[in-house]
Amino acid sequence: MISSSLSQEITALHADICSALADPVRILILYALNEKPSNVSALAEELGITQSAASRHLNVLRERGLVISQRDGQSVVNMLADSRVIQALDLLRAVLTSKLKNQAALAETIEPSETE
Amino acid sequence: MISSSLSQEITALHADICSALADPVRILILYALNEKPSNVSALAEELGITQSAASRHLNVLRERGLVISQRDGQSVVNMLADSRVIQALDLLRAVLTSKLKNQAALAETIEPSETE
DNA sequence: TGAATTTATGCGTATATCTGCATACATGGT
DNA sequence: ACCATGTATGCAGATATACGCATAAATTCA
Numbered sequence: 472m473i474s475s476s477l478s479q480e481i482t483a484l485h486a487d488i489c490s491a492l493a494d495p496v497r498i499l500i501l502y503a504l505n506e507k508p509s510n511v512s513a514l515a516e517e518l519g520i521t522q523s524a525a526s527r528h529l530n531v532l533r534e535r536g537l538v539i540s541q542r543d544g545q546s547v548v549n550m551l552a553d554s555r556v557i558q559a560l561d562l563l564r565a566v567l568t569s570k571l572k573n574q575a576a577l578a579e580t581i582e583p584s585e586t587e
Numbered sequence: 588m589i590s591s592s593l594s595q596e597i598t599a600l601h602a603d604i605c606s607a608l609a610d611p612v613r614i615l616i617l618y619a620l621n622e623k624p625s626n627v628s629a630l631a632e633e634l635g636i637t638q639s640a641a642s643r644h645l646n647v648l649r650e651r652g653l654v655i656s657q658r659d660g661q662s663v664v665n666m667l668a669d670s671r672v673i674q675a676l677d678l679l680r681a682v683l684t685s686k687l688k689n690q691a692a693l694a695e696t697i698e699p700s701e702t703e
Numbered sequence: 704t705g706a707a708t709t710t711a712t713g714c715g716t717a718t719a720t721c722t723g724c725a726t727a728c729a730t731g732g733t
Numbered sequence: 734a735c736c737a738t739g740t741a742t743g744c745a746g747a748t749a750t751a752c753g754c755a756t757a758a759a760t761t762c763a
Contacts, residue, residue: 481680481683482614482615483611484687485614485676485679485680486611486614488679488682488683489605489608489679490606492602492605492609493602493605493606493609494602494721495595495599495601495602496721497602498598498601498605499598510739510740511740511741512738512739512740521724522740522741523722523725523741523742524721524722526740526741526742527721527742528721530741531720536682536686542730544730544731544739545729545730545738545739545740546738547740552686553682553685555678555679555681555682556679556682558678559675559676559679560675562678563601563675564597564601566604566652566653566672566675567597567600567604567652570668570669571600606750610751626709626710627709627710628708637752637753637754638709638710638711639710639711639712639754639755640751640752641710642711642712643712643751644751646711647750658759660709661708661710661760661761661762662708663709663710704763705763706761707760707761707763708759708761708762709758709760709761710757710758710759710760711757711758712757713754713755713756713757714754715752715753715754716752717750717751718749718750718751718752719748719750720747720749720750721748721749722745722746723744723745724743725742725744726743726744727741728739729738729740729741730737730738730740731737731739732737732738733734733736733737
């Protein structure tokens with residue numbers, strides 16, 4: 472019984488990690504932290520969101536183990552915990568652009584050059 | 588203005604794809620479909636969920652473009668739209684197991700061989 | 704046309720998440 | 734001790750999602 476519920480537990484954790492990616496702001500945060508570590512308020516300003524929102528989103532990413540934070544004086548520096556997260560995001564972005572291209576091509580066959 | 592809101596739109600779609608992965612049942616469905624295409628009720632039985640739940644989850648995956656469905660007689664066969672989704676899931680699973688291993692190792696240094 | 708099989712969906716409920724605002728908490732410098 | 738700066742959080746409201754049950758809709762076959 473332990474092992475069957477164990478795999479369920481792992482799948483649940485797997486889904487938790489995916490949930491962490493299921494928000495536009497958090498995706499932007501992850502890409503930003505991939506560029507360079509940053510603290511909450513800098514991130515908030517960079518992305519044009521409130522400090523409150525940035526703090527909560529970072530907390531979600533921390534809980535799921537995608538971001539590591541450490542105090543540096545007054546501020547807390549956040550950084551990516553594992554760059555494979557970015558690889559995964561890039562793969563999913565590629566899935567998206569493929570789909571969009573297919574749709575565009577399909578639309579073209581129906582109604583040639585219908586741009587607005 | 589169009590282009591700035593365009594990138595926002597793409598990030599939103601990116602997050603939509605990630606949301607599709609943010610559920611344990613849907614993760615199981617994707618891995619199952621990666622093994623072989625299947626119809627709703629077969630999938631429901633295989634995963635031990637109701638037909639209703641399977642149908643709705645498949646609909647989510649279809650809306651996000653991760654699963655393609657086509658009628659085959661009475662039933663509707665569902666299949667993965669893009670295997671890169673599995674690659675992404677595998678990457679994220681690797682992130683998870685790395686983290687779990689680190690935690691286990693850390694626990695070991697504190698309280699050696701504390702298994703139950 | 705009518706019965707059987709497979710899917711989809713309306714409904715109600717429970718739960719989760721996001722957000723801004725205001726405020727508490729933590730740290731560093733004076 | 735006090736103030737400034739940076740960060741976390743309680744609260745309330747809005748929105749989204751998952752679920753089971755029952756039932757509608759689609760398709761095939763007799």
